[in-house]
Amino acid sequence: MTMDELARQVKESSIKLAAAGAELKNKALANIAESLKEKKEEIIKANRDDLARSEKENLSAPLLKRLKFDEESITDVVDGIYSLINLEDPVGKTLLSTELDDGLELYKVTCPIGVIGVIFESRPDALVQISTLCLKSGNGVLLKGGSEAKETNRILTEIIIDASAAAGIPSNWAALLETRADVNDMLKMDSYIDLIIPRGSNDFVRYIMDNSRIPVMGHADGICHCYVDEDADLDMAVNIVVDSKTQYVAVCNATETLLVHEKAAPVFLPELKKILDSKKVELVGCPKTRALIPAEPAAEEDWKTEYLDYKLSIKVVSELEEAVDHINTYGSGHTDSIITRDREKAVHFMDYVDSGNVFWNCSTRFSDGFRYGFGAEVGISTGKIHSRGPVGLDGLVIYKYKLLGNGHIVENYFNRSKTFKHRSLNKEF
Amino acid sequence: MTMDELARQVKESSIKLAAAGAELKNKALANIAESLKEKKEEIIKANRDDLARSEKENLSAPLLKRLKFDEESITDVVDGIYSLINLEDPVGKTLLSTELDDGLELYKVTCPIGVIGVIFESRPDALVQISTLCLKSGNGVLLKGGSEAKETNRILTEIIIDASAAAGIPSNWAALLETRADVNDMLKMDSYIDLIIPRGSNDFVRYIMDNSRIPVMGHADGICHCYVDEDADLDMAVNIVVDSKTQYVAVCNATETLLVHEKAAPVFLPELKKILDSKKVELVGCPKTRALIPAEPAAEEDWKTEYLDYKLSIKVVSELEEAVDHINTYGSGHTDSIITRDREKAVHFMDYVDSGNVFWNCSTRFSDGFRYGFGAEVGISTGKIHSRGPVGLDGLVIYKYKLLGNGHIVENYFNRSKTFKHRSLNKEF
Numbered sequence: 001m002t003m004d005e006l007a008r009q010v011k012e013s014s015i016k017l018a019a020a021g022a023e024l025k026n027k028a029l030a031n032i033a034e035s036l037k038e039k040k041e042e043i044i045k046a047n048r049d050d051l052a053r054s055e056k057e058n059l060s061a062p063l064l065k066r067l068k069f070d071e072e073s074i075t076d077v078v079d080g081i082y083s084l085i086n087l088e089d090p091v092g093k094t095l096l097s098t099e100l101d102d103g104l105e106l107y108k109v110t111c112p113i114g115v116i117g118v119i120f121e122s123r124p125d126a127l128v129q130i131s132t133l134c135l136k137s138g139n140g141v142l143l144k145g146g147s148e149a150k151e152t153n154r155i156l157t158e159i160i161i162d163a164s165a166a167a168g169i170p171s172n173w174a175a176l177l178e179t180r181a182d183v184n185d186m187l188k189m190d191s192y193i194d195l196i197i198p199r200g201s202n203d204f205v206r207y208i209m210d211n212s213r214i215p216v217m218g219h220a221d222g223i224c225h226c227y228v229d230e231d232a233d234l235d236m237a238v239n240i241v242v243d244s245k246t247q248y249v250a251v252c253n254a255t256e257t258l259l260v261h262e263k264a265a266p267v268f269l270p271e272l273k274k275i276l277d278s279k280k281v282e283l284v285g286c287p288k289t290r291a292l293i294p295a296e297p298a299a300e301e302d303w304k305t306e307y308l309d310y311k312l313s314i315k316v317v318s319e320l321e322e323a324v325d326h327i328n329t330y331g332s333g334h335t336d337s338i339i340t341r342d343r344e345k346a347v348h349f350m351d352y353v354d355s356g357n358v359f360w361n362c363s364t365r366f367s368d369g370f371r372y373g374f375g376a377e378v379g380i381s382t383g384k385i386h387s388r389g390p391v392g393l394d395g396l397v398i399y400k401y402k403l404l405g406n407g408h409i410v411e412n413y414f415n416r417s418k419t420f421k422h423r424s425l426n427k428e429f
Numbered sequence: 430m431t432m433d434e435l436a437r438q439v440k441e442s443s444i445k446l447a448a449a450g451a452e453l454k455n456k457a458l459a460n461i462a463e464s465l466k467e468k469k470e471e472i473i474k475a476n477r478d479d480l481a482r483s484e485k486e487n488l489s490a491p492l493l494k495r496l497k498f499d500e501e502s503i504t505d506v507v508d509g510i511y512s513l514i515n516l517e518d519p520v521g522k523t524l525l526s527t528e529l530d531d532g533l534e535l536y537k538v539t540c541p542i543g544v545i546g547v548i549f550e551s552r553p554d555a556l557v558q559i560s561t562l563c564l565k566s567g568n569g570v571l572l573k574g575g576s577e578a579k580e581t582n583r584i585l586t587e588i589i590i591d592a593s594a595a596a597g598i599p600s601n602w603a604a605l606l607e608t609r610a611d612v613n614d615m616l617k618m619d620s621y622i623d624l625i626i627p628r629g630s631n632d633f634v635r636y637i638m639d640n641s642r643i644p645v646m647g648h649a650d651g652i653c654h655c656y657v658d659e660d661a662d663l664d665m666a667v668n669i670v671v672d673s674k675t676q677y678v679a680v681c682n683a684t685e686t687l688l689v690h691e692k693a694a695p696v697f698l699p700e701l702k703k704i705l706d707s708k709k710v711e712l713v714g715c716p717k718t719r720a721l722i723p724a725e726p727a728a729e730e731d732w733k734t735e736y737l738d739y740k741l742s743i744k745v746v747s748e749l750e751e752a753v754d755h756i757n758t759y760g761s762g763h764t765d766s767i768i769t770r771d772r773e774k775a776v777h778f779m780d781y782v783d784s785g786n787v788f789w790n791c792s793t794r795f796s797d798g799f800r801y802g803f804g805a806e807v808g809i810s811t812g813k814i815h816s817r818g819p820v821g822l823d824g825l826v827i828y829k830y831k832l833l834g835n836g837h838i839v840e841n842y843f844n845r846s847k848t849f850k851h852r853s854l855n856k857e858f
Contacts, residue, residue, distance in 0.1 A: 243838035256704035362834025405791025
């Protein structure tokens with residue numbers, strides 16, 4: 001089958017899936033969870049084949065680790081599916097209802113986006129997570145995984161399609177793409193695919209963003225900042241900066257740059273350095289920083305770099321406004337935190353920093369769909385259209401307007417024989 | 430000043446504008462309205478210069494008509510600004526509030542998108558409408574009008590910038606671009622511009638969509654359908670189809686294709702033809718249509734064509750499903766209406782037709798922000814990301830997450846010394 005035909009089939013099925021009720025979708029999700037448990041030996045075997053082949057092909061250790069999909073991974077994704085079942089159906093919610101005139105009722109009702117293209121590197125758990133999120137939100141999905149995980153991805157996709165079909169979902173709602181050429185084809189299919197979600201490295205996400213006219217939801221960089229104000233509780237500030245930098249360095253919501261008010265810096269930086277030294281964090285800093293603590297000089301490039309490592313860049317600023325400007329210039333619009341006792345300054349920071357997540361007196365590491373209580377997460381978006389910050393199921397729906405009349409025509413309102421009433425109905429469709 | 434510098438200035442000012450309160454923005458809007466009235470002679474003179482030059486340059490009559498900006502146009506845009514002032518501020522609304530844990534509060538609050546790039550052909554009223562919508566929603570704006578309207582656009586932009594600056598809005602929040610080269614520069618400025626709104630012909634909108642990686646809000650085609658079901662009230666159906674086709678033919682929500690159930694067609698089509706003949710509507714049809722009424726044969730291309738004229742393509746279908754498939758294949762996702770007495774069929778149609786506006790027993794011409802009661806309209810979107818259908822002020826905002834803590838760090842939740850509570854707060858930020 002050609003890629004074009006495959007995408008057309010998914011598109012067609014997505015329209016039927018869009019009309020499926022919550023009960024049917026949840027039944028399909030439960031079937032998928034049960035089937036994953038039943039077939040765990042086969043899944044683990046397929047993954048062992050992928051691991052063996054990839055080891056032979058000298059795949060790097062971190063990538064091998066991400067490729068591994070064992071009994072624990074299966075338990076995790078199955079738990080994820082059960083919590084997804086318990087979430088409210090995002091489709092069919094009435095967002096607005098207005099009586100335009102007697103007998104002419106307008107409803108704005110949530111519906112699926114249509115077809116989502118998901119492109120991910122090695123991690124097979126992303127395949128299960130995103131495809132079940134798409135199912136719950138009524139979207140068709142084209143999945144493209146890394147070739148290193150091809151056996152694992154095949155069996156997982158087969159299980160997901162078969163188990164959902166057994167519940168009554170049209171089997172073409174999901175499809176797996178396998179070759180690199182498929183990705184480039186996919187990026188051109190704006191007539192069938194409504195949204196692309198890339199999961200992977202910065203370079204990978206940026207490549208996708210640069211090579212498709214289809215909207216992309218995700219983030220390339222996560223250059224997060226902590227700003228320690230002159231009015232900060234310095235013990236609290238040390239705790240928050242240490243957590244933001246070191247709690248888990250390889251993630252997008254870890255802090256990469258620390259900004260410190262010049263009045264706080266002389267006491268704060270030496271205290272902070274003691275803890276960061278114990279965690280082996282490499283420091284680079286501006287000249288004012290280096291006058292207070294030992295650190296390598298920071299280059300312009302450092303302010304734009306997502307280290308994803310035990311490394312922190314530090315800049316001493318003379319006022320709040322300088323911190324805000326620095327963040328808006330070098331940040332990636334992901335997550336930025338101010339540590340201060342002064343509410344007014346905190347509010348100013350949160351108003352003026354142009355990021356999806358703006359924090360006061362807490363760690364940047366809280367920027368996450370599970371921590372926010374969304375239950376399931378599609379990813380974190382640094383875009384400013386549709387969804388921003390951690391994206392839950394709500395990010396996979398849009399709405400349509402349904403207008404119910406009784407022979408109403410516009411000419412009557414044009415010639416003023418009738419006038420609009422625009423009364424709020426507060427009524428579900 | 431280079432284009433890059435100009436865009437950077439607008440971006441910087443947009444961050445200050447984002448934090449402006451409703452009162453300040455409304456004061457600026459009132460200043461703009463007053464200033465437009467005061468300077469109406471100058472505006473009309475500038476427009477006369479544009480008209481005279483464009484006439485000499487042999488601009489077509491319809492384009493000259495759109496270019497004209499007279500006393501009535503000024504009254505209209507001023508009225509528009511006063512109704513905009515009365516609309517609720519779309520910025521600063523709390524969409525969600527959750528207590529993640531004791532003293533750790535999450536708020537999802539609406540905020541402006543940032544910088545909007547607006548590109549429009551001749552009509553100067555679009556410049557006033559969109560820039561005041563951007564101001565009300567706290568967005569910076571880069572305006573690019575047609576060169577035929579350059580004098581009118583210059584004076585309008587000057588008035589808007591000066592009058593808003595007099596109220597205390599940073600003067601760089603808006604800027605006018607004038608050359609064709611500026612447009613292509615603008616399409617590349619994804620680091621400064623967050624959204625592009627093109628207003629103009631289909632080809633123009635498609636060019637913009639094809640040549641920028643910045644998200645575009647709008648529609649290229651409006652291929653709208655009426656489907657007359659076997660269970661339709663045929664008198665009502667005639668009224669609705671005539672209104673949908675002829676009430677105003679040159680607009681995107683006018684119907685281009687009529688689908689008729691084969692059981693309704695023999696009685697319905699001859700009745701409809703009588704009225705359409707009196708309005709000089711040219712008909713093209715499928716073979717089954719032509720067996721019932723005189724009409725030219727419809728080619729495959731007709732089903733994909735937005736006539737924007739007194740012309741209608743007609744297809745007889747054997748069931749509801751065939752109508753739905755036709756619309757999903759050839760339509761543009763704009764507006765489609767079913768005429769039937771059968772509620773179940775209507776609901777099916779509205780669920781399965783993948784368009785932004787799905788209607789039951791009323792004219793497709795209702796698809797409009799003013800008729801929907803939104804008060805002001807940015808345009809109509811056939812996209813499925815962010816906004817769909819008629820877009821009001823809500824389409825110009827996004828949200829940010831504000832998290833307020835008291836020294837909270839993630840490590841405590843990771844090592845299970847603390848657990849999340851995720852209690853809904855129902856509290857405004």
